Amino acid sequence: MHNFTYHAANSVADAAAKVADGEDAVLMAGGMTLLPTLKQRLAQPSDIIDLAGVAGLSGIRVEGGTVTVGAMTTHDTVANSSEVAAAIPALAAVAGHIGDPQVRNRGTIGGSIANNDPAADYPAALVGLGATVCTNRREIAAGDFFTSMFETALDEGEIVTSVRFPAPETAAYMKFPNPASRYAIVGVFVARTTGGSVRVAVTGAAGCVYRETAMETALEGDFSPAALDGMTASADDLNEDIHASAEYRAHLVGVMARRAVAACG
Amino acid sequence: MPTVSMNVNGEAVSGEVEARTLLVQFLREQLRLTGTHVGCDTSQCGACVVHVNGVSAKSCTMLAVQCADAEVTTIEGLADGDDLHPMQEAFRDNHGLQCGFCTPGMIMSALDLARRNSTPSEQEVRDWLEGNICRCTGYHNIVKSIMAGARAMAAVRGG
Numbered sequence: 001m002h003n004f005t006y007h008a009a010n011s012v013a014d015a016a017a018k019v020a021d022g023e024d025a026v027l028m029a030g031g032m033t034l035l036p037t038l039k040q041r042l043a044q045p046s047d048i049i050d051l052a053g054v055a056g057l058s059g060i061r062v063e064g065g066t067v068t069v070g071a072m073t074t075h076d077t078v079a080n081s082s083e084v085a086a087a088i089p090a091l092a093a094v095a096g097h098i099g100d101p102q103v104r105n106r107g108t109i110g111g112s113i114a115n116n117d118p119a120a121d122y123p124a125a126l127v128g129l130g131a132t133v134c135t136n137r138r139e140i141a142a143g144d145f146f147t148s149m150f151e152t153a154l155d156e157g158e159i160v161t162s163v164r165f166p167a168p169e170t171a172a173y174m175k176f177p178n179p180a181s182r183y184a185i186v187g188v189f190v191a192r193t194t195g196g197s198v199r200v201a202v203t204g205a206a207g208c209v210y211r212e213t214a215m216e217t218a219l220e221g222d223f224s225p226a227a228l229d230g231m232t233a234s235a236d237d238l239n240e241d242i243h244a245s246a247e248y249r250a251h252l253v254g255v256m257a258r259r260a261v262a263a264c265g
Numbered sequence: 266m267p268t269v270s271m272n273v274n275g276e277a278v279s280g281e282v283e284a285r286t287l288l289v290q291f292l293r294e295q296l297r298l299t300g301t302h303v304g305c306d307t308s309q310c311g312a313c314v315v316h317v318n319g320v321s322a323k324s325c326t327m328l329a330v331q332c333a334d335a336e337v338t339t340i341e342g343l344a345d346g347d348d349l350h351p352m353q354e355a356f357r358d359n360h361g362l363q364c365g366f367c368t369p370g371m372i373m374s375a376l377d378l379a380r381r382n383s384t385p386s387e388q389e390v391r392d393w394l395e396g397n398i399c400r401c402t403g404y405h406n407i408v409k410s411i412m413a414g415a416r417a418m419a420a421v422r423g424g
Binding site for chain 2: 004008032035048099101103105
């Protein structure tokens with residue numbers, strides 16, 4: 001790991017100022033992706049601004065039909081929150097299957113979505129639930145937040161402060177994990193709102209989380225696994241690596257979507 | 266170089282570190298607490314698991330400076346003199362180790378499970394060990410040890 005200058009931020013404004021001051025400064029939340037990236041010398045920031053000491057960025061609030069998760073809330077906290085389990089059980093389930101227990105103890109929702117790994121779980125939950133990302137400057141719809149592989153709509157110095165999730169009528173996430181890393185080879189998050197609209201968000205399969213709109217239309221007509229019979233994703237532009245071909249991932253999208261609908265009950 | 270101060274196994278310690286110094290390097294190379302191991306150095310294997318403020322963490326994937334003013338517990342902090350911690354005792358009783366390299370991380374990880382669940386099922390233990398790898402593949406007795414250790418800890422607390 002190349003060396004850098006470490007700063008502990010004491011407020012969001014302080015963090016934003018320190019990022020602006022640094023030549024090539026980066027923010028650190030839990031560090032579960034950043035530190036391994038630095039160890040491999042895939043990045044060489046001049047400064048690391050640690051958000052761990054910023055008050056008010058952690059915690060879960062449930063009001064009416066909305067769950068708000070602070071950006072520095074760990075996956076473990078979301079996974080074990082009785083309030084989240086009552087309001088959006090699928091969200092707790094997503095958090096509880098990220099990485100391993102030690103990663104969940106340190107990793108945060110804000111760090112995960114700002115990194116936008118194409119195989120991360122949270123992006124599927126945000127897009128599937130139609131969440132809103134709140135930053136120190138504005139609010140961004142999840143559908144506009146994840147722009148491409150490891151890229152988001154965040155501007156320089158913009159910091160995620162929380163994520164707001166509307167509770168759906170029903171939702172479920174099904175992941176076909178890489179057995180070593182537990183990242184999604186394919187993960188599908190299905191949610192139906194009380195108004196009957198359906199979202200099918202797919203992670204792991206392509207360069208960035210996306211929605212299977214044909215499946216959404218089919219499920220809005222008939223919310224059952226059978227409505228997706230014979231449907232797969234198009235293999236065009238899907239990821240291909242040593243773990244799975246594009247065709248296999250396309251097949252898995254259909255399988256995971258049907259399983260998610262079945263799990264919605 | 267930054268100076269970092271923390272509490273390790275109940276003792277206040279401080280040292281000069283580089284910003285990039287990992288917690289595991291600080292523990293092993295400066296404090297000479299070599300019970301915490303480095304297996305993979307890529308946050309996969311869990312040989313480096315310690316507790317930071319009571320919660321298990323992979324010390325190869327934390328900076329020492331992130332632990333400023335934190336309470337850190339390593340495998341060396343568990344036994345009371347010659348009296349082993351109940352979880353250590355359970356690993357001994359159940360032959361929960363073969364070469365022993367992964368054992369410190371296994372025990373520190375197990376303690377975080379026992380804190381949450383004093384009567385974990387076999388499946389719960391196996392799921393919890395997602396982030397701990399034993400290259401001797403001695404999982405069977407590790408799982409037995411953790412189930413026994415968690416129950417022994419609960420019995421001590423109850424008594």
